[in-house]
Amino acid sequence: MTAPSGAPAPTEPDLLYSEPEEDLRAAVRSLLADRGGPAAVLADLESGRAYDTGLWRQLAADMGTAGLLVPEKLGGQGASAREAAVVLEELGRAVAPVPYLTSAVLAVTALLGCETDRPEVAAPLAALAEGRSVGVLAVPLPTAPGTLPEPAVRADADGTLSGEVTGVADAAAADVLLVPADGPYGYALYAVDATADGVRVEPGVPLDLTRVPARITLDRAAGRLLAGQDTARAAVTGALLTGAGLLASEQLGIAEWCLAATVRHTAQRTQFGRPVGSFQALKHRMAALWLDVASARAAARNAADALATGSPDAPVAVAVAQAYCAPVAVRAAEECIQLHGGIGMTWEHPAHLFLKRAKADETALGTPGRHRAALAELVDIPAP
């Protein structure tokens, strides 16, 4: 798709939040607050719990947010990317260690891209939508939309899969793995039970403690064919596009928390006989960040709306949102550490959780540079 020069965006996006979306936000925020917020996340991590399974059950199953993207007749809530984006904003604000992006967005969207009237597809989709199980799309977290790598997994004629995929986020929390593989059907997507024989999932020591990538090794593991060829490619590509677009809302939430925490801290921290937030050298940095966060909100809403409405502009909207929001989240987290001074550098203060998440999110689903490279094609600003 090429936008001619000066062309307006095809449809007028709705960049605001509806009342039901605000209600959903309030419910998710209240649940996350009850669980104790970022301080509790830190305590959990130290006790060796990588995933908050209690929170996930309440969020995914009880509140039904895992099924927002899934039509009601397939076991979901029949909402859209706009609502899922609101959930991700709140999860970003809380650095919540739950597999929402990976299971409720990436895995769910990949399954929705397959033929959903087939039971092999419908059954895991309903289980994910109802929060009964967790799924992950077995691609490395840095994979960008539009740069589909050749699968590292081989499917044999007997239906078993062998190979190794690295950097699969939240794989250790997954019940079902959606694995792209090459085999008798060419490029194809398979479902593999995480507990099946021949499946090994090994989490590494991650930079971002709240979203852990793992190595998946398959050795003649039993797989169920979900889709083949073009359908499979489109399903995976669509999942990556939706994931990247909605990741922008998580990044917005991260940036919002960092700015709010920084403003709160500098308004009360006193040095030289004044609140440090009264010095222009500091307040200008926070004001500039506020403008960037306000802009990130517009970019993230635009991407969510384009995905929700199936707009032909979605690839542009997603690339713009990722290219813009990823660096804003990183800078917000870096400013948060710096403007907190010494306390920001301590393990005790939760700022580092946001920095680590923001920095990992910058690489996830395509770096800003990859998204800009995609834009060069999409909007006709060709490379030399």
Add this chain to the structure above:
Amino acid sequence: MAEQTTEAGRLTADELRTRTADLLASHPPADTAPLDFLRARFDAGLAWVHFPRGLGGLEAPRALQAVVDAELEAAGAPDNDPRRIGIGLGMAAPTILRFGTDEQKQRFLRPLWTGEEVWCQLFSEPGAGSDLAALATRAVRDEDGTGWVVDGQKVWTSSAHLARWAILIARTDPELPKHRGITYFVCDMTDPGVEVRPLRQITGEAEFNEVFLTGVRIPDAHRLGEAGEGWKVAQTTLMNERVAIGGSRQPREGGMIGVAARAWRERPEARTHDLHQRLLRHWVDAEVARLTGERLRQQLAKGHPGPEGSGMKLAFARLAQQISGWEVEFLGEDGLAYDDWTLRRPEGVDFTGRQAGYRYLRAKGNSIEGGTSEVLLNIVAERVLGLPPEPRTDKDVAWKDLPR
């Protein structure tokens, strides 16, 4: 857009279309002198439909102006050349409407809107830029107490050489702290004590003027608001200025980024990897600024103005400067040329006009005019984020005792 309004008594789009058709029938644009048409349009309440009846409006929802404008444009009706009278329309008119007496509204608004009378703004001074409230132009009561005599110097006054009237703020009580001793006036630019000199800018042209005021007489009937309340009145003017600078709606690749993107497409031989990377960053930033402005407009349309407006001008200035600088570099040898250094006196300003060198130089003003970026950052930090202000030494001291 709302085609109908639910509020009782307010006009709908259809009713406005009917009135517009009536105007076109009684004053066919092809057979009517442009000024006569504009006067008739004002008298029909179709000038600015949200204004009061009798003052060019019909108390209709502001959003319905677009309905009238579209009908008139389709019929080939003349417009009032808004670019030429931007200060009157954008700053003087809202202030007169809010603070003017009935006589002032009747006298000033119609010729202001039709463009018969151009307005300018006498606010900034050589010693009062960001700290506008420190202004030193004095207005003192005249001998018989019916008016004022003004002495001082103003600067950065666009259209002063064309203007019939000016909005002016001057110090009327130097014994009070600076914000409290200011009064707001309408100044007659034909007064013999008014001298206008072109102020040449780094672009070579003189878009602005210096204005010297020597014994200028202003009748008390031309005071806007109470004596000593001028700072409050001026806030209305300044808010409208910032909205005007940062606020126009843009399509994708509107404004400076469109100029740069077209240059890139037209000159494959000038492309380098470094310029490509930077252009893509600018493209993303410009698109996101456009979306942020669009989101702000959607909030306004719902009746919930967001604070983003304070930041839009900051983003606009930064982008204009970065992109115009990029373009000069991209153009290579052509970027070394300049179209014309003669002292021109343009009637308006087009930030994307002329050629790359002009755009680059003119953009430098974007972060200064209408509130410097540094002052706007203070406003965002203190009013939006609620951060504590810097300690002030000038708030409770009589203006005459402040260091200058």
